[in-house]
Amino acid sequence: MFKNKIAVVTGAGGTLCSEIAIRLAEEGSTVVLVGRTAEKLEKVAGRIGANAIVYPCDVADEKAVEALAERVAALGGCDYLINGAGGNDRRAMPTVTQYTPDLPEGELGLYDIDMEAFEQVLRINTMGTVYPTLAFTKQMIQKGGGSIINFASMNTYCPLTRCFSYAMSKAAVANLTQSLAAYFAPANIRVNAIAPGFMVNERSKNYLGTVEEGLTKRGEQVIGHTPMGRFGQAGDLIGCVKWLLNDEAAGFVTGITVPVDGGFLTLGGV
Numbered sequence: 001m002f003k004n005k006i007a008v009v010t011g012a013g014g015t016l017c018s019e020i021a022i023r024l025a026e027e028g029s030t031v032v033l034v035g036r037t038a039e040k041l042e043k044v045a046g047r048i049g050a051n052a053i054v055y056p057c058d059v060a061d062e063k064a065v066e067a068l069a070e071r072v073a074a075l076g077g078c079d080y081l082i083n084g085a086g087g088n089d090r091r092a093m094p095t096v097t098q099y100t101p102d103l104p105e106g107e108l109g110l111y112d113i114d115m116e117a118f119e120q121v122l123r124i125n126t127m128g129t130v131y132p133t134l135a136f137t138k139q140m141i142q143k144g145g146g147s148i149i150n151f152a153s154m155n156t157y158c159p160l161t162r163c164f165s166y167a168m169s170k171a172a173v174a175n176l177t178q179s180l181a182a183y184f185a186p187a188n189i190r191v192n193a194i195a196p197g198f199m200v201n202e203r204s205k206n207y208l209g210t211v212e213e214g215l216t217k218r219g220e221q222v223i224g225h226t227p228m229g230r231f232g233q234a235g236d237l238i239g240c241v242k243w244l245l246n247d248e249a250a251g252f253v254t255g256i257t258v259p260v261d262g263g264f265l266t267l268g269g270v
């Protein structure tokens, strides 16, 4: 299924999409690793070997993505697109969870946050999904079809406190996934999204802690709300990725967002 296919993986230097790229390469795909920082991508390429190609690119920059697409066209064109690049920015977040008329010194309310960072978060998570999709669907059309996976979040369904721009952008990703699925269905291109639950990555240890070594207050809230009682690992996403990309197994599946969350969405939190 994945043999001799070309998979473009954005955010491939990061925790979740590096694992996805490695596992698709193991299945025989050529993986194009995309992110802004070449060193992170080179590291992942080193773990993959000959099936990996490193193309640094800012996915929120339309012109840069068009240039990236030209390079991928020269390889034979994209079959699978994983739109994994994205994330939040602390500077776009207040430090308090609710409005208070007496904001303690040193704390930031919603009026105090960095609006450039706020817009940048929106831009990376939304336009950083739109531009690669526009560029690579043209190649998929030429090849007779393809499959795209976008990255949503638990914030897609109900925002976490303080995550204003991130939550807004990840809600948009699920909505965009539906519009794209409807639009590209006649071109035999399926577009779906995965909404990871709380996954371990480099930063999660700082704000959530670990089940083994102790949780932060927010970590306790998350685990208390996750029936499976643990954080996710990048490997937990692989079955879903392979299913959604597979035209036989998921050939009639398009426009959905699949939570992979240890049951986080099953509870109301009370």
Ligand SMILES: NC(=O)c1ccc[n+]([C@@H]2O[C@H](COP(=O)([O-])OP(=O)(O)OC[C@H]3O[C@@H](n4cnc5c(N)ncnc54)[C@H](OP(=O)(O)O)[C@@H]3O)[C@@H](O)[C@H]2O)c1
Residues within 6 Å of the ligand: 010, 011, 012, 013, 014, 015, 016, 017, 034, 035, 036, 037, 038, 040, 057, 058, 059, 060, 083, 084, 085, 086, 087, 088, 124, 128, 151, 152, 153, 154, 195, 196, 197, 198, 199, 200, 201, 202
């Ligand atoms: N980890 C979780 O718990 C979780 C939960 C729900 C959703 N998600 C989503 O899943 C995706 C992957 O998350 P992750 O945990 O693997 O995050 P991560 O480790 O921070 O990886 C994200 C990668 O995206 C790249 N990136 C960011 N902005 C970019 C841009 N403008 N152009 C190109 N690359 C860009 C970053 O590399 P550079 O900075 O070098 O560009 C980074 O390597 C993200 O969309 C995230 O929002 C994660």
